[in-house]
Amino acid sequence: MTVRTLDETLREHPFFEGVGEEVVALLAGCARNVHFRPDELVFQEGQPADFFYLIKEGRVAIQLHEVAGGASIIDTVDAGEVLGFSWLVPPYRWVFDARATVDTRAVGFDAVCLRTKCDADPAVGYVLLSRVARTMHERLEAARVRLVDLYGTRTR
Amino acid sequence: MTEVLSAERSQAVDAMLPRSFRVERTRRDTRDTFTLELAPVGGDPLRFAAGQFTMLLAAGVGEVPISISGDPSGGGLLEHTIRNVGSVTRALVATPRGGVLGVRGPFGTGWEVERGEGGDVVLVAGGIGLAPLRPALLQVVRNRERYNRVLLLYGARTPEDILFAPDLERWERDHDVEVAVTVDNGPHDWRGRVGLVTRLVPRAGFDPSRTTAYVCGPEVMMRSTALALRDRGVRADRIRLSMERNMKCGVGLCGHCQLRELFLCVDGPVLGFDRLEPLMSRWEL
Amino acid sequence: MTGAHTLALDDLQELIDILSSRGYSVLGPTVVDGAIDIRPLTSVSQLPHGWGDEQDGAHYRLRRRGDDAVFGFACGAQSAKPVFFPADELLWRSRSGPDGPQIDRPDDDRPDDDRYGPPYAVLGLRSCDLAAIRIHDRVLTGRAVADAHYATRRTDSVIIAVTCTDPAGTCFCVSMDTGPVPSEGFDIALTELYADGPHRFVARPGSPRGAELLERLAARDATDEDLAHAASVGEQAAQRMGRRLDDTNLKNILYDNAESAVWDDVADRCLSCGNCTLVCPTCFCTSITDVSDLAGATSERHRVWDSCFSADYSYIHGGAVRESTRSRYRQWMTHKLAAWKDQFGTSGCVGCGRCITWCPAAIDITAEAGELRRVAEHREERRARQP
Numbered sequence: 001m002t003v004r005t006l007d008e009t010l011r012e013h014p015f016f017e018g019v020g021e022e023v024v025a026l027l028a029g030c031a032r033n034v035h036f037r038p039d040e041l042v043f044q045e046g047q048p049a050d051f052f053y054l055i056k057e058g059r060v061a062i063q064l065h066e067v068a069g070g071a072s073i074i075d076t077v078d079a080g081e082v083l084g085f086s087w088l089v090p091p092y093r094w095v096f097d098a099r100a101t102v103d104t105r106a107v108g109f110d111a112v113c114l115r116t117k118c119d120a121d122p123a124v125g126y127v128l129l130s131r132v133a134r135t136m137h138e139r140l141e142a143a144r145v146r147l148v149d150l151y152g153t154r155t156r
Numbered sequence: 157m158t159e160v161l162s163a164e165r166s167q168a169v170d171a172m173l174p175r176s177f178r179v180e181r182t183r184r185d186t187r188d189t190f191t192l193e194l195a196p197v198g199g200d201p202l203r204f205a206a207g208q209f210t211m212l213l214a215a216g217v218g219e220v221p222i223s224i225s226g227d228p229s230g231g232g233l234l235e236h237t238i239r240n241v242g243s244v245t246r247a248l249v250a251t252p253r254g255g256v257l258g259v260r261g262p263f264g265t266g267w268e269v270e271r272g273e274g275g276d277v278v279l280v281a282g283g284i285g286l287a288p289l290r291p292a293l294l295q296v297v298r299n300r301e302r303y304n305r306v307l308l309l310y311g312a313r314t315p316e317d318i319l320f321a322p323d324l325e326r327w328e329r330d331h332d333v334e335v336a337v338t339v340d341n342g343p344h345d346w347r348g349r350v351g352l353v354t355r356l357v358p359r360a361g362f363d364p365s366r367t368t369a370y371v372c373g374p375e376v377m378m379r380s381t382a383l384a385l386r387d388r389g390v391r392a393d394r395i396r397l398s399m400e401r402n403m404k405c406g407v408g409l410c411g412h413c414q415l416r417e418l419f420l421c422v423d424g425p426v427l428g429f430d431r432l433e434p435l436m437s438r439w440e441l
Numbered sequence: 442m443t444g445a446h447t448l449a450l451d452d453l454q455e456l457i458d459i460l461s462s463r464g465y466s467v468l469g470p471t472v473v474d475g476a477i478d479i480r481p482l483t484s485v486s487q488l489p490h491g492w493g494d495e496q497d498g499a500h501y502r503l504r505r506r507g508d509d510a511v512f513g514f515a516c517g518a519q520s521a522k523p524v525f526f527p528a529d530e531l532l533w534r535s536r537s538g539p540d541g542p543q544i545d546r547p548d549d550d551r552p553d554d555d556r557y558g559p560p561y562a563v564l565g566l567r568s569c570d571l572a573a574i575r576i577h578d579r580v581l582t583g584r585a586v587a588d589a590h591y592a593t594r595r596t597d598s599v600i601i602a603v604t605c606t607d608p609a610g611t612c613f614c615v616s617m618d619t620g621p622v623p624s625e626g627f628d629i630a631l632t633e634l635y636a637d638g639p640h641r642f643v644a645r646p647g648s649p650r651g652a653e654l655l656e657r658l659a660a661r662d663a664t665d666e667d668l669a670h671a672a673s674v675g676e677q678a679a680q681r682m683g684r685r686l687d688d689t690n691l692k693n694i695l696y697d698n699a700e701s702a703v704w705d706d707v708a709d710r711c712l713s714c715g716n717c718t719l720v721c722p723t724c725f726c727t728s729i730t731d732v733s734d735l736a737g738a739t740s741e742r743h744r745v746w747d748s749c750f751s752a753d754y755s756y757i758h759g760g761a762v763r764e765s766t767r768s769r770y771r772q773w774m775t776h777k778l779a780a781w782k783d784q785f786g787t788s789g790c791v792g793c794g795r796c797i798t799w800c801p802a803a804i805d806i807t808a809e810a811g812e813l814r815r816v817a818e819h820r821e822e823r824r825a826r827q828p
Contacts, residue, residue, distance in 0.1 A: 014359065063344065073342035076350040080359045101347045142352035146340050150374045151283030151313040171586050172532050172742070173544055215535070215542050216733040216740055241758060258542065402756050404729055407586035410747070411726030412754060414776065416696070417783035422585065438699050440768030 006031050009107060013054045014080045015131055023124050030113035036060070036100035042083065043094045049086035050111045055079050058104025063097040071097065075139065082135055087111035171407045174213045174258025175199065179251050180233055186317050188240050189284065190249040191225060193233040197256060202234050205266030206291035207398060207426045211406050212236060213258030214247035221403035221421075222248075223288035224262060228295055234259070237287035237319070263406035265426045267292040267396060272368030276305040278360065278390075280381045282353055282373020286310055286319045288398055289372050293323075297331040305362055307334045311353025311377070314341050334361065353377065357384035364389035372398045379436050382429040392430035399425045399432065416441055444652050445663040448631070448642040450511070452658045453564075454485045456601070456629075459657060460562040465599060468524060468557070469564035470517050475503060477517040479524060481557050482564060489514060496609035496794060497683075498803030509640050512565055512633045515609030516793050520570040520722030521563050525594045526577060528719075532590070532729075532742040542740070562599035566627070568620030569612075569793040571602055573722030575626050579785050580725050590744070599650065602627035604675050610683030611794025613807055617686065619791045622675035623647070629654060632671035643671040684797070686807040687814065688778075688788060694817050695779035695810075699771065703813045708767035710802045715748030717796035717804075718773065723781075723789045726754070749773050770804075778810060 006028045010016050016024055034053070036042055042053070042060055053060075059078050063071040074096070077083045083106070086094050092111065118125030177194035184190055196202065202210070206228045213219040220242070226235030240249045251257055269277070269292045277296060281289050289308075296306055308327065312318045318337060327333035336356050338349035349356075354377070367390050371378050378397045385395050401413040401420045408422035415435050418424060435441055448456075460467050461483065469482035472489050480487070488511035495502045496515060506513050535542035566574075578595065581588040605614070605621035614620030623630040628651030631642045643663050646652035663671075718724040728747035733740035747754055750769045755762035763769050781789030790806070797805045 059347075059349070061342070061346075061350065071344040073344065073346055073350045076338075076342075076348075078349065078359075138355065142355055145352055145376065145380070148376070149313070149340070150377055151311070151317065151340065172589075172744075174542075176542065215537070216731070216737045218731060219729065256542070400757055401762065402754065405727075408584060409581065409586065409588050409725070410728065410744075411749070412728070412747070414772075414780070416775065417780040419784070440763045440765060441699065441772075 006033070006107065009033075009056065010054070013056070013107070015054050015082050015135075019127055019131070023127050026117060026121075026124060027109065027114065027128065030109045030117065031107050032110075034106050034108040036104040036106070038100060038102050040100050042098035042100060042104075045094055045097050047094050049084065049092045049094050051084060052087050052109040052111055052114060053083040053106045054109075055081055055083060056105045056107065058106075059101045060098050060104055060106075061101050063099060065097060075143075076101070082132070085132065085136055087114070088129075088132060171260065172405070174211070174219075174260050175202075176256050177234060177259045179253055179255045179257065181253065182249065182251075185237060185319050189237060189317075189319060190240060191235055191237045192248065192251070192257075193226075193235050194257065194259065195233055201230060201232075202259065202262060203230060204228055204262035204291075206269060206295050207267035207288060208262035208264050209288070209403065209406075209425065210236070210259050210261030210263065211403070212238075212244075212248055213260070214244055214251065215256075215258065217247040218244040219258070219260075219404075220244045220248075221263075221406070223398075225287040225290045226294075227298075228266075228291045229298060237284070237290070239284050261406055263403070263421055265422075265424055267370050267398075267426055269295050269368075269370070271394070271396075272296075272370075273299075273302040275303070275366035275368060276307070276362040277303050278307045278309065278362050278367055278369040278385070280309045280353060280357070280369065280371045280373070280385075282311045282377040282381075283313065283317070284319070285371075285373035285377075285398075289370060290320060290323070292370055293327060293333070297327055297333065300331050304366070305334065306332065307336070307360055307362055309353055309356040309360060310335070310337045311356075311373070312337065312339050314339050315343070315346050315348070336360065352380075354380045354384045357381060357388065368394045368396070370396050375400070375436065382433070386429065392433065393428040395429035396426050397429060397432055399427065401425075444646045444655060445668060446644045446655050446658065446660040447663045447667050448644050448658065448660045450485050450640060450642075452660050453642065455658055456654060457482060457485065457564070459654065460599060465560050465562035466557040467562045467564065470512070470514070472503065476501060477503070477514050478519055479517060479521065479563065479565075485511065488512075488565070493607055494609060496611045496798045498611070498797050498805055499799075499801055500803075501798050508635050510606070510633055510635045512603045512631070513607055513635070515605060515607060515612055516567050516569065516795065518795070518799070519720060520573050520793065520795070521566055522573065522577070522722050522724075524561055524563055525574070525598070526581070526588075526591050526725065527594075528746045530590050530744045532744050534739065534741045536739050537737065559594045560597040560599070561594065562601065564601045566600055566602050567605050567614075567793070568602065568623040569605075569614045569617075569791040570722055571600065571623055571626040572614075572617070572619035572791040573793070574600070576723045576785065576787060576789065576791070577725065579787075580723075599654075600627045600629075600647075602630040602647075604630065604632040604671070605678050606633060606674050608678050608681050608683065609794060609798075611797040612682050612792065613684040613686050613794060614792035615679050615682045616684075616688065616807075617788060617790055617792035621678040627651070632674055634667065634670055634674065637670065641667070643667050684794065684805070684807045686790070686792065686810055691788075691810060691814070692779040692782050694814050695775045698813055698817050699775070701813055701816055703809065703816055704767045704771050706812075707770050707804060707809050708765065710804055711750075711766050711770045712802055713750045713766045713769055714801060715750040716799045716801065717806075718748040718750060719746065720795040720799045721777075722791060722793060722795070723777070724748075728753075749776070774806060774809065777806075 176197040181193040225237040408419040413420040493506040602623035627647040777789040
């Protein structure tokens with residue numbers, strides 16, 4: 001088994017596809033490999049949003065905990081996708097719970113580090129932000145379509 | 157005076173006459189969806205192509221178009237998977253074993269899964285849309301060696317609404333079909349995916365340059381899936397969709413299923429996205 | 442012209458008698474409830490002697506012509522559509538049996554109410570209505586699966602056409618290249634002459650059967666003078682079209698302007714009543730209605746006229762595809778003037794003008810098509826002017 005450097009890992013992730021090597025190398029300075037066991041909480045609603053994750057393997061469920069009836073899963077994030085938007089926007093606080101459903105490997109970016117680098121170099125910030133915006137757009141669009149309950153029984 | 161084609165007159169009369177089929181078995185697939193297995197009362201089994209539909213008649217209640225969900229290779233019982241949502245479908249699924257239903261058809265164009273031979277095949281289903289795709293999958297796994305990668309991307313409402321779960325398992329285990337299921341709403345103990353089925357398209361492992369895709373589900377889902385497939389580089393004419401309109405006669409005479417110049421009961425229901433795209437992006441066309 | 446004869450009204454009576462004796466149900470125009478419509482005909486006295494019509498948007502009136510013309514009206518309230526394609530056709534009857542419903546084919550058991558069944562001989566059809574029959578032949582019998590009931594009613598039918606001599610304000614057959622002089626699809630074509638000499642009819646055969654019938658009448662051959670007179674009647678009628686429809690590039694204009702504001706405007710006036718589809722000689726949409734007795738022991742399936750203006754027409758699970766009047770009118774007109782060409786190789790409009798006459802809101806297909814063209818071309822011009 002070959003050991004990949006963080007740089008290599010990031011460049012192979014679809015999120016960084018087409019992003020210049022210097023930018024990836026710069027952002028790699030904020031990153032580290034992380035691992036979550038099945039059912040382990042990745043983050044929790046209300047806690048400071050201090051990380052941004054690229055999922056390499058496994059699956060993370062984004063959950064909303066309701067008072068009665070337990071949590072329901074509103075989205076899942078799989079290998080090749082990214083997890084967490086709240087680190088980007090004040091007050092930097094998680095809105096949902098995130099829990100690994102299976103053994104999950106990811107790259108975690110320190111949010112303060114990322115924000116500092118983006119502030120220092122707006123060009124880098126723009127690259128990162130447009131990538132994040134693309135993902136947010138995908139998720140928002142999917143969430144909106146799901147609002148109509150496509151497969152449900154419609155009655156008028 | 158005027159020459160009127162009379163050669164096909166008997167054919168036309170037959171197209172409007174239902175054949176009697178007996179209910180051999182009714183299988184409950186999910187809380188609201190049932191599969192009826194029918195045998196002809198006399199005569200040969202119905203020959204059909206994957207993707208075709210019939211008009212099912214509950215005597216005295218009405219007639220509805222239903223896709224055939226069984227094996228097109230013939231011999232077995234005629235299967236229809238029906239969602240119990242209206243007065244006719246309620247009467248159909250309530251027909252007891254031994255009861256008789258009327259069947260007209262089969263009608264319309266099929267999936268033509270042969271077109272995908274030699275390349276990758278991606279089937280994308282939303283909700284009850286898996287039922288019309290099941291004959292296509294049965295045909296593909298029967299001739300599995302003629303296809304390269306076979307993927308089934310399937311979106312259901314909740315885990316309880318997942319259709320044909322034993323089939324999904326068997327296709328994955330025995331026939332090297334890559335099955336990805338996603339639901340709109342998952343309970344906390346659900347280990348599978350949650351999200352829109354179109355989200356599975358960008359990262360699914362097929363080679364767009366040699367892929368044929370078969371898509372069935374609500375029109376909104378088919379449209380966004382077709383766009384996602386084309387964005388990945390699948391040719392529009394190789395993205396085949398099954399359209400739903402008000403099929404009544406099944407032979408293009410009654411006019412109800414028109415989509416601009418198309419009579420979907422004979423020109424469709426299965427058509428390429430190249431043909432459908434301009435017709436799908438306009439409201440109430 | 443070979444085989445043309447000049448007939449008197451008595452000869453027409455003899456023609457009706459011959460056709461009746463040969464087993465035809467003879468039908469023709471007559472005055473019914475203040476309008477001219479097609480009914481069973483035994484005598485020429487039933488023809489609308491001296492009646493003409495006035496037609497305009499939402500307007501139809503019979504008027505006294507002041508002469509003895511029997512075909513002096515423009516077009517009746519209905520074409521021959523109800524003859525060959527009735528509003529309600531029994532498809533089959535069934536009785537419940539041990540193996541489910543036992544279905545009787547209608548051929549085995551013709552309904553009792555079908556006294557005026559085929560073969561039909563229809564007298565007095567206009568050129569526009571002949572064009573509509575040709576279109577129905579193509580739509581209903583010229584494709585993979587034919588409408589057997591229509592085919593049966595059309596089999597051996599005899600068509601006696603008439604040149605339109607006095608077109609109405611709603612007529613535009615010249616625009617659609619379907620009239621006013623019958624050119625094909627008839628056994629005999631009559632041109633009624635009531636000025637310059639005695640009341641007479643110049644009759645041209647259009648088929649061997651028509652020629653044979655004319656020979657039987659022992660009428661005199663048409664003189665050159667009669668033929669010339671008949672031709673000029675047709676030419677004059679062609680000059681007196683009340684309306685015009687420009688068919689040039691119309692398919693693309695309709696396809697490309699599905700979102701035009703013109704549709705909103707017409708939707709404000711359209712009542713979605715479906716009158717236009719009922720009187721249109723080419724509208725062919727039908728629905729299937731099953732009726733059963735209370736015990737469910739017997740049932741019948743009927744094919745009935747339907748209209749793309751009804752909500753049920755486009756119903757799928759969840760609702761109607763076309764909820765709005767805007768989309769229904771657009772469907773009707775786009776099908777008639779555009780999609781029809783892709784489907785059947787001709788326009789679906791024959792220029793008879795009935796949809797204009799019988800629309801309670803006086804919506805005019807020629808005006809709407811013209812407006813759509815005007816707005817579309819204006820937009821194109823504006824776009825072309827932009828750098």
